[in-house]
Amino acid sequence: MTTDEVANFATVRQWLEAYSSHWNRAAEAAEQQRKLDLLRRYCELAGRDPDALVANLFRQTPTGTKIWMKRRRTEMARIDEFETLIAEGDQRAGREAGNAVRSFFIHNGVALTATPLR
Amino acid sequence: MQFKQLIGSRRSIRYFQPYRAVEREKIQTILEAARIASQAVNSNWAKAIVVNRDDLSEEDRTALKTPTTTAQLDLAPTWIFWYGDTTAPSVGQTTLKQLVDVGALNPSHGWSHAYVDNIIWTQVLTPIMSDPGTLAVVTAVEAGIAICQALLMAVDLGLGTGINAFNGAKASEVLGVPAHLIPLWVQLLGYPAESPDAGGQRPRQPFEELYFEGRYGKTFERDKNVVKQLESEGMLQPQAPQPWRKDEVRALARMFGLPE
Numbered sequence: 001m002t003t004d005e006v007a008n009f010a011t012v013r014q015w016l017e018a019y020s021s022h023w024n025r026a027a028e029a030a031e032q033q034r035k036l037d038l039l040r041r042y043c044e045l046a047g048r049d050p051d052a053l054v055a056n057l058f059r060q061t062p063t064g065t066k067i068w069m070k071r072r073r074t075e076m077a078r079i080d081e082f083e084t085l086i087a088e089g090d091q092r093a094g095r096e097a098g099n100a101v102r103s104f105f106i107h108n109g110v111a112l113t114a115t116p117l118r
Numbered sequence: 119m120q121f122k123q124l125i126g127s128r129r130s131i132r133y134f135q136p137y138r139a140v141e142r143e144k145i146q147t148i149l150e151a152a153r154i155a156s157q158a159v160n161s162n163w164a165k166a167i168v169v170n171r172d173d174l175s176e177e178d179r180t181a182l183k184t185p186t187t188t189a190q191l192d193l194a195p196t197w198i199f200w201y202g203d204t205t206a207p208s209v210g211q212t213t214l215k216q217l218v219d220v221g222a223l224n225p226s227h228g229w230s231h232a233y234v235d236n237i238i239w240t241q242v243l244t245p246i247m248s249d250p251g252t253l254a255v256v257t258a259v260e261a262g263i264a265i266c267q268a269l270l271m272a273v274d275l276g277l278g279t280g281i282n283a284f285n286g287a288k289a290s291e292v293l294g295v296p297a298h299l300i301p302l303w304v305q306l307l308g309y310p311a312e313s314p315d316a317g318g319q320r321p322r323q324p325f326e327e328l329y330f331e332g333r334y335g336k337t338f339e340r341d342k343n344v345v346k347q348l349e350s351e352g353m354l355q356p357q358a359p360q361p362w363r364k365d366e367v368r369a370l371a372r373m374f375g376l377p378e
Contacts, residue, residue: 023364023378072185095375102377111185116192117375118136 001043003036009050011108012039018107038100042082046075054108067110075105076112091117123352124274129316131278133370134193134308139170144275145196145307151271155264159210159243160217163257164264164302167199167293174292181288182304189376190282194306199289200265200281201299202257210243211235254300261302268305278310312370317363319355 006012020026027035043049048056057071079098087094095117105112119127145168152164171179171194183191191197214223214234223229246252265281272279286301295301310316329338348354371378 019378023368092375099375099377106377113186113188114376116136116189118193 001040001049003033003040006036006040006043006050011050011054012036012104015104015107019103022107035100035103038086038097039104041086042079042101045082045085046078050104054105054110057105057110072110072112075110079112119274120351122348124270126319126348126351126353126355127314128269128273128279129314129320130280131306131308131310131312131314131316132190132193132280133311133374134190134195134278134306135311136193136195136308138195138309140196140277140307140309144272144277145198147275148198148268148271148307152264152268155267157206157264158256158260159207160213160222161206161209162264163203163206163260165201165203165299166268167201167295169197169199169293171195171197178292181292182284184283184285187282187284187304189374190280190306191284191304193311193374194278194308196307198268198305198307199284199293199295200261200268200302200305201295202254202261202302203299204253204257205298206257206260207243207247207253211239214238257300258302261300265303265305272305272307276309277307278312278314279305279307281305311373312366315355315360316358317366318358318360320358 007016016026016032026032039050043053046053053075057068057075058065059068060066079101082101083094083098085094086097095114098114102112102114149166149168152166153162155164157163171191174182179191211234215231217223218229218231218234246256269279269281281303282305284301284304289295289301289304290297325340326337330336331338345354368378370376
């Protein structure tokens with residue numbers, strides 16, 4: 001999967017649109033490309049495309065859509081693992097990579113966050 | 119801070135200076151404020167457990183979080199777990215008679231020891247205690263009044279504060295909480311990393327849609343002069359979002375390595 005292909009998934013378009021709408025600014029082209037590449041690498045790690053990643057976390061119930069809590073915990077742990085893989089000793093770089101993925105999930109309606117660096 | 123300005127300045131703070139501890143005397147002052155809040159039957163419905171974030175193990179800290187409170191729990195150095203005590207009315211017979219004795223509940227209003235023993239205890243408090251639904255509502259309301267005073271006191275002391283959901287079941291395990299206490303909120307305390315006005319006063323439903331006069335649906339008319347006065351006294355403040363707020367949040371997110 002290329003970054004161009006990643007950008008065409010509905011959940012990725014949703015992410016980029018919601019991100020620019022929320023922050024009143026679109027990510028610069030280079031920054032966006034970097035984030036798409038990080039998401040592509042994350043998809044490789046997870047063995048799922050972006051739409052499948054998001055769909056895997058939701059379930060339909062008689063009272064509406066719910067999040068699979070256990071699956072979200074698994075996904076959060078995988079993001080932490082991804083951070084470590086990318087970081088190679090640079091904690092900030094790893095965090096930036098993890099946050100690109102977290103931002104993708106957040107703007108698709110999956111509430112999660114990171115442990116602050118302090 | 120003047121009282122009206124204090125009410126107007128309270129915000130739910132979500133970004134704290136993680137390295138700056140809250141002075142113990144300030145924590146006590148907050149608890150003292152809660153203790154003297156208005157409380158039905160003059161019993162203390164609110165119970166609290168103060169926890170220093172850094173005294174908890176990593177495992178316990180993680181267990182207490184919810185998906186959207188992770189960041190602020192990690193940033194705030196002091197957590198106050200607030201509980202509603204469902205056994206509070208069980209001392210009502212004694213505490214109400216104390217109020218009679220100290221001249222708070224008086225014969226001029228029909229109060230006596232006999233009324234407490236024969237009517238209030240048997241016809242009011244005992245039925246409340248045997249109805250879990252009513253008991254939960256009363257407990258939550260009464261504890262909420264105390265928590266409100268704790269929040270306002272924290273603001274008066276120059277702290278950032280806010281109430282958040284927490285994992286009640288895990289907290290019971292970690293903090294050794296007995297079953298008769300209902301988990302309500304965790305109040306976070308710390309020095310704000312965000313601007314104290316946190317981007318402005320939060321949008322609320324219009325006054326006219328909330329308050330009525332005489333009967334439901336007849337709006338309590340809002341006097342513009344009163345509004346103007348409250349603005350000048352700092353109770354009504356510029357509404358969020360301030361133009362710089364998203365830039366501030368973005369800068370904070372980057373500083374703490376949080377997602378955008």
